[in-house]
Amino acid sequence: MRLLVPAFLCLAVLLFGSSVWGQTPEEKDSASYFGLEEDLLRKSDDPALRSTHAGARPALILETTKDGDTRVKARVGVEFGKDRVLDLQVESPRNKTSERTTLATPDGLTNSTTAEVGLTWVLWKPEEYATAMLKDLRNTQESTKLLADWKSRTEPYRSRGFPRPSARAVLGDDGYEAALKASEKALKGWIPVFLTVRAKAGPEEFRFVDASTLAAGKESHTNRLFTASAGAYLQGSFYTSLSYSRGTAFTAGQTKDLCTPFGAINALECRSVTVGPPAEAKTEALNFEIRRMFRIFGLAGRLTRDLKNHVTEVEVPIYFQRSMGMSEMELNGGISVKWRSDTRDYALTAFIGPALSTVFRR
Numbered sequence: 596m597r598l599l600v601p602a603f604l605c606l607a608v609l610l611f612g613s614s615v616w617g618q619t620p621e622e623k624d625s626a627s628y629f630g631l632e633e634d635l636l637r638k639s640d641d642p643a644l645r646s647t648h649a650g651a652r653p654a655l656i657l658e659t660t661k662d663g664d665t666r667v668k669a670r671v672g673v674e675f676g677k678d679r680v681l682d683l684q685v686e687s688p689r690n691k692t693s694e695r696t697t698l699a700t701p702d703g704l705t706n707s708t709t710a711e712v713g714l715t716w717v718l719w720k721p722e723e724y725a726t727a728m729l730k731d732l733r734n735t736q737e738s739t740k741l742l743a744d745w746k747s748r749t750e751p752y753r754s755r756g757f758p759r760p761s762a763r764a765v766l767g768d769d770g771y772e773a774a775l776k777a778s779e780k781a782l783k784g785w786i787p788v789f790l791t792v793r794a795k796a797g798p799e800e801f802r803f804v805d806a807s808t809l810a811a812g813k814e815s816h817t818n819r820l821f822t823a824s825a826g827a828y829l830q831g832s833f834y835t836s837l838s839y840s841r842g843t844a845f846t847a848g849q850t851k852d853l854c855t856p857f858g859a860i861n862a863l864e865c866r867s868v869t870v871g872p873p874a875e876a877k878t879e880a881l882n883f884e885i886r887r888m889f890r891i892f893g894l895a896g897r898l899t900r901d902l903k904n905h906v907t908e909v910e911v912p913i914y915f916q917r918s919m920g921m922s923e924m925e926l927n928g929g930i931s932v933k934w935r936s937d938t939r940d941y942a943l944t945a946f947i948g949p950a951l952s953t954v955f956r957r
Contacts, residue, residue, distance in 0.1 A: 622725075622729055623722065623725040623726065623729065626724075626725035626728045626729055626774075627677055627721035627722065627724060627725040628677065629728075629762055629774055629778060630721070630724050630725070630728060630778050630781070630782070631674075631677050631717065631721070632651060632674075632762070632954055633762055633771075633774070633775060633778065634775065634778040634779065634782060634831075635717060635719070635782075635787055635828055636650060636651055636680065636717075637652075637888070638828070638832075638834065638888040639789065639826065639828055639834035639886065639888075640652070640888075641886065641895070641912075641914075642654075642893070642914045642916060642927035642928075642929060642946075642950070643656060643658070643912060643914070643927075643929065643931065643946050644656050644668045644670055644684060645897075646886075647713075647791050647793065647822060647824035647826065647836055647838045647882070647884075648680075648713065648715040648789045648791040648824065648826055649680040649681060649682040649713040649714060649715035649791060650670060650672050650680070650682055651672040651673070651674050651680050651682070651954040651955070652670075652672065652950050652951055652952065652953070652954055653670065653671045653672070653950070653951045653953070653955075654668075654669070654670050654927070654948065654949070654950035654951070655667070655668070655669050655670075655948045655949055655950075656668040656927070656946050656947070656948035657946065657948050658944060658945070658946040659944070659945055659946075660942060660943065660944050661942065661943045661944075664688065664689075665688065665689040666686060666687065666688050666689065667686070667687055667688075667689065668684065668685070668686045668948075669684070669685050669686075670682055670683065670684040670685075671683055671955070672954065672955065673955040673956070673957055674955065674956045674957065675956075675957050677717075677721045678716060678717045678718070678719070678721075679714070679716055679717070680714070680715045680717070681712070681714050682712070682713045682715075683710065683711070683712055684710070684711045684712075684713070685708065685709070685710050685711075686709050686711070686797075687707065687708035687709075688707050688708075706799060706800045707797065707798075707799050707800075708797055708798070709795055709796065709797030709818070710795070710796060710797060711793060711794065711795035711796075712793065712794050712795075713791055713792070713793040713794075714791065714792055714793075715789055715790065715791040716789070716790045716791075717787055717789055718787060718788040718789075718790065719785065719787035719788075724781050724782065724785070727780075727781035728774075728778050728780075728781040729777075731777040731780050731781060732773065732774065732777045761951075761952030761953055762774070762952070763918065763952060764952070779831045779832075780831070781831075782828065782831035783830060783831045785828075785831075786827050786828065786829060787827070787828045788825065788826070788827050789824070789825070789826035789827070789828070789836065790824070790825055791822075791823070791824040791825075791826070791838075792821075792822070792823055792824075793820075793821070793822040793823075793824070794819075794820075794821055794822075795818075795819070795820040795821075795822070795842070796817055796818065796819045796820075797817065798815055798816070798817050799815070799816055799817075799818060799845060800813065800814070800815045801813065801814050801815070801816070801845070801847055801869070801872065801873040802869065803847070803848055803868070803869040803870060803871055803873075804853070804868050804869070804870055805871075806870050806871050809853070812872065814873060816845040816873060816875070818842070818843065818845060819842045819843050820840055820841075820842030820843075820844075820878065821840065821841055821842055822838055822839070822840040823838065823839055823840075824836050824837070824838035824839075825837055825838075832887060833885060833886070833887050834885070834886045834887075834888075835883075835885045835886075836882075836883070836884055837881070837882070837883050838881070838882040838883075838884075839880075839881055839882075840878070840879070840880050840882070841877075841878065841879050841880075842877075842878045843875060843876070843877060843878065844875075844876055844878050845873040845874065845875055845876070846873060846874055846876060847869050847873050848869050848870050848871035848872065848873065848874070849869070849870055849871070850867050850868070850869055850870075851868060851869075851870045852865050852866070852867055852868075853865065853866055853867075853868045876903070877903060878901075878903060879901075879902040879903050880899055880900060880901050880902055880903075881899070881900045881902065882897065882900075883897070883898045884896065884897040884898070888914070888916075890916075891916050892913070892914055892915050892916065893913075893914035893916070893929075894911075894912075894913060894914070895911070895912045895914070896909075896910075896911055897909070897910040897911075897912070898910075904937070906935060906936055906937045907935070907936040908933060908934070908935050908936070909933070909934045910931055910932070910933045910934075911932050912929055912930070912931040912932075913930055913931070914928075914929040915927070915928045915929050916928075924949055924950075924951060924952070925949065925950045925951070925952060926947070926948075926949055926950075927946075927947070927948055927949070927950050928945075928946060928947035928948070929945070929946060929947075930943065930944065930945050930946075931943070931944045931945075931946070
């Protein structure tokens with residue numbers, strides 16, 4: 596009887612050790628990073644860079660409306676461990692006169708350019724997730740050595756603070772898809788929570804004429820916006836979030852047609868001018884969104900309620916994502932349809948731009 600128990604334990608190790616006890620710290624560490632970057636953050640991210648939570652992948656987006664207004668958005672993020680992401684996002688309109696977009700100069704942000712900083716905490720259990728993911732990979736006869744290789748090949752980048760190469764480039768298409776399926780299965784019964792705080796600010800210059808003297812005037816102000824958000828990743832597929840934002844915004848005065856005599860016959864020359872200085876207003880809004888990202892496309896719904904002006908905006912984006920072969924570059928694009936309750940009008944926005952699969956880690 597004394598010999599049977601040790602023999603039974605040894606047999607159990609031989610039979611089941613490869614699926615449970617054989618998980619090395621390197622494999623589990625790499626698997627948890629895979630789940631954070633390739634599943635949680637990637638599928639809950641907004642390719643149009645409008646998501647409330649921080650994103651770790653560098654990205655650039657060109658956005659245009661049916662009226663011809665164009666904006667450029669750029670973002671870079673840094674991971675701190677497996678549960679925190681800090682990002683910086685800059686957005687600027689295209690200058691219609693020069694046809695160029697300048698995000699910033701040595702003197703600071705250019706007019707109407709905004710800078711936004713976000714910090715996200717992901718509440719989940721990386722160790723438990725990694726155990727479930729690696730077990731599923733072994734059950735499907737897929738080698739977890741790929742994940743260990745990913746960590747070992749990218750460790751020098753991480754130690755120097757550089758972005759590490761994309762998982763797809765290291766694992767290959769087949770290995771990446773196998774790891775992603777195992778990750779999705781491991782997250783099925785979990786509800787990871789995202790807690791985010793954001794701060795946004797940007798200068799804006801206003802030119803106007805005095806209502807009494809018609810003298811030209813100019814003022815510069817800074818718009819500010821603070822946002823708190825709570826999101827959840829449901830059933831390994833859907834991302835939902837509820838956000839509250841509050842800030843200060845400056846709006847230009849009313850536009851009037853000003854006509855003055857011109858030439859020897861006193862013909863009238865008319866031009867549109869802004870009368871009066873800008874007005875300061877408090878902003879307050881609630882936002883709810885739900886998003887589902889698939890392999891190459893995604894769908895979302897966003898509902899925003901302006902609590903100050905009692906205006907509701909509904910937005911339905913459609914995303915398209917394309918991996919550029921085995922490179923670390925991806926191409927994101929899509930269209931978005933918006934509707935406002937005050938004007939009862941629709942607006943169409945299109946966006947496109949590259950995103951890197953690499954991420955910065957500290």
